[in-house]
Amino acid sequence: MPEISRFYGVRIYMYANDHPPPHFHARYAEHQVLVRFDRIEVYRGSLPQREQSMVLEWAILNREQLFANWEMLRSGKLPRRIEPMR
Numbered sequence: 001m002p003e004i005s006r007f008y009g010v011r012i013y014m015y016a017n018d019h020p021p022p023h024f025h026a027r028y029a030e031h032q033v034l035v036r037f038d039r040i041e042v043y044r045g046s047l048p049q050r051e052q053s054m055v056l057e058w059a060i061l062n063r064e065q066l067f068a069n070w071e072m073l074r075s076g077k078l079p080r081r082i083e084p085m086r
Helices: 049-061 063-074
Strands: 004-007 010-013 023-026 033-034 041-045
Touching: 004 049, 010 049, 023 049, 033 049, 041 049, 049 063
Parallel strands: none
Antiparallel strands: 004 010, 010 023, 023 033, 033 041
């Protein structure tokens, strides 16, 4: 599972050949969340409020790159790193 970004203790991952809908995994300490980026919404799990808000904002800012990485992984290529939240 390639890590595509990391910021403020949050790590963002995407799995190769993961199931639809297009999504990524975010981890913070013992918490994990799956975020759809076609709708920018959490659909499984939760993070502390501050970190979850940052992850959703990061997804909005990087939506196009997330879709590009999703397609790269689906075609057997490695995803590109995405700039962290600053």
